[in-house]
Amino acid sequence: MPTISMFYGILVLMFYRDNRQHHLPHIHVRYQGEEAALAIEDGSILAGSIPSKQLKLVRAWLEIHKDALYVNWELAVNGEEPFRIPPLQ
DSSP, X not given: OOEEEEETTXXXXXXXXXXXXXXXXXXXXXXXXXXXXXXXXXXXXXXXXOOHHHXXXXXXXXXXXXXXXXXXXXXXXXXXXXXXXXXXX
16 A cells, blocks of 8 residues: 655555445545545545545645546556655645
């Protein structure tokens, strides 16, 4: 489960071959012991939860990097290494 970005204490991960559980392109986010899976398309929460402030930051980052995230998703589901994506600044 490679970390593809980190910002403001938030880790953004994309698991290899992770297209069975949620059936949508998504990322995993960790913040201070809490975890959530978010759809790349609209930032909706598929599982778990993170605090509202961090969720807003992740959703803004998702919107900025949506195209790169879809490329990473294709790499990851095929078992290839996704690339790092710049953090939110």
